[in-house]
Amino acid sequence: MSDLSLSGGQELVLGATPGATDLATAPARPALVEIFTSGINSALHRFPKVRCQEAAAVVTAELAERWRPNWGGVKTVRLTFPEGIEFLPPPVKRVTGPGQEKPQALAGPQPPPEMPPRKPTRVKPPPDALSLEDRLFYLLQPPLETWLKGQELIMPFEPFHYQYEGIAWLFSQKGALLADEMGLGKTMQTITAMRLLLRSGQVGRILLVCPKPLIPNWLREFKSWAEELPVVTIEGDGARRQMLWTMPGTVILLANYELMVRDMESFGEQPPQFDLVVLDEAQRIKNRDSRTAATARGIPRKRSWALTGTPIENRPEELASLYEFMEVVPPRATPDLRQLTRLAKQYILRRTKDLVMTDLPPRLDRDAILDLAPAQRSAYETAERDGVVRLNDMGDAISIQHVFELVLRLKQITNYDPLTGESSKLERLEADMEEIAACGGKAILFSQWTGCIDWLVARLARFNPLVYHGKIPTHKREPVLAQFKQDPNVHLLLMSYATGAVGLNLQFAGYVFLFDRWWNPAVEDQAINRAHRIGQKSPVIVTRFISKDTIEERIDRVLQEKRELFALVLGEGEATNQSLSMNASEIFGLFDLKARHGKGTRQIGPAPAEQAPAA
């Protein structure tokens, strides 16, 4: 310590640590008298009195032999990824050259070299994933393009960018409604997302439910997009199905809706459990009180996906049933329009062809307004006149079924006159088909009636037509589609709306004929999109046959209004409670039905506000 201070101007005190010597006790110097040059008497020069004074240290000093930085342990957080399911390794073919043989992976999704590099598609954690582990699981997955690009998963061809986005979205969603417009590849996106979930150990057991006619289609798509995935179809007698449902080690079970309902009910309180349940054509559960909807909701599962190109067929409220299946609303919840829209943003992914498929050939719609043939006209007018008279006579006893019967009868006559076989539609169809066949083209024709289809087959024999409707046994349907695709002499496929409108890939057909009109524009669109979908190379020409001055014109007018409303609801979210298929009021409105009322008449039929859908 060297604290030096003056005390009273006379005394210099040296602060010292305790024990220091007092300088004042040191021997005094000999007295010298000097004359300073300044003239000051040196006798006046005096030594200050100096002494040491103890003072407490401000900081306690510590002595240590050494100092080591103590960093403590570094704390870490660890996430181990679940073990995925191992499948057969990608097939490798051997390319033998002169003196060498090297393995070569089969073609993965390699983008054409001229394509500019695009932003990789990353899996994002869903908003409802809250834990750090869940969120990191998704964030740390490689970009989908890397994941799929021939390194581990062989793909038949490169998915489109919007499909990558759809796959990434599905991968991360526990509840999801993939509502892409028909033809945009919902099947492929679903299969690939399933594949990634299986590979990453997120799911181990999947149930896929679809309409019965689509089972061969799904099997074919699985083989094409994920041939390593084992798929078991639920079929056979009851005992066999029980065995299939509960067989251990099954990865993907494929069932139709009818068997799902029947078999799940037989399981009672202990149904088989799944990590993921996928409902294809999920509009089948739009009625939440139906057995199908209740059964689907009752299957124990961790993830729930719904697939449909028409999430709203009739009313926006139909979404509530789908949401309930997806477990994003409580049971029996009745979300209002605002809530439905909010939920849609999180749980529905819908893209339209216009938005994503700028390179898809256009769909050219044309209405063929045809005059009825003379005998047809006569038969039609007689039937309508008699039918309306009969309905009017029934007065208030009239029901929707009575009107419906008349509508169907008249529609059948516009197809052909059963007595004479005259048909202006057939004449036009034959003319068009001559041209199509001459060019080697292929066409699909849809009708509401199997009887009409069978009637057409005999008259269009020169085009080698094939038939695909509900009366064709399931095991014979695939060969029909295969022959239609492969046989150059077959130019026409006759299909019923009920069987052929959904799920089939017929993009090699460039022409679609709607021989008669369905009640719902969404179903007609589904039918058309069998041909107008990914893979279609040329424009698809859609011909709608409409008989002039008949009930078909009136139906067409109503459907057109419905179509506009449909676009409004899904496009802008400004839904109304209007039914999109024809309701009872609208079907009554097809005729000018009046009952006698006193001396005059009054209109018959339900009030316009009634919304019960007719179809």
Add this chain to the structure above:
Amino acid sequence: MGSSGKQEAFRLGFLTALEIPEKGYVGGLLVTNQQGRPLEFQCTLPVKPNSTQEILYGPTLAGFILGELIGVALFEKAGVKPHLVLTDCEPILELREHIAAPVAFVAPDAGRPAPAALPAPDSVLALDANGGLPQLKVAPAANGQPGQLDEAGGSVPSSAPAEQPQGVEVRLGRQIIRLHRAHVEDGGTVQAGARHVPGDADLSEPFERVRSALYEALRIGAAK
């Protein structure tokens, strides 16, 4: 695939770190199989030196914290040990002096935006300044230093200028990686493992995943 590793012929560890103002350094190690599929991820809580440590360690501080503290902790605690540790943060190369596995530096891909240009997750930027992290932005890491964050969004110079060690260079996937200069023997190990890695594998990409995960962990940690 977890730790059993039926197809894990060559496991890669992607180790990188961030420096966060006021909080210190965080590191993350993503262990993948040779195809880039994640097997395990581990990250540290922030490690912050005090002023004495800053003075005493001087310019060696970053290398010490990143290589010896964070790197060693992440490697030693890993349940699935990588056969090769890759880093895009040059000070972490010093980890090689403390572990038996090879460590290599992956220079930022010229064709890839530097980490500074990568958009930080919205969730991080949206954090309430009072509730946790301030608005953050990553400073360039092109010099091989840890990505740094500053409130103003400006570039913060690294605390330790990178020296330019020269080590063995090996092609792995699309990149050329540089091994620790004192361990030339690692070249043989890496070359033997490199045959399992696809030739078009992008070894810079997994670091983006690690950074995203670190941001997410920080965001959630700050929110708690």
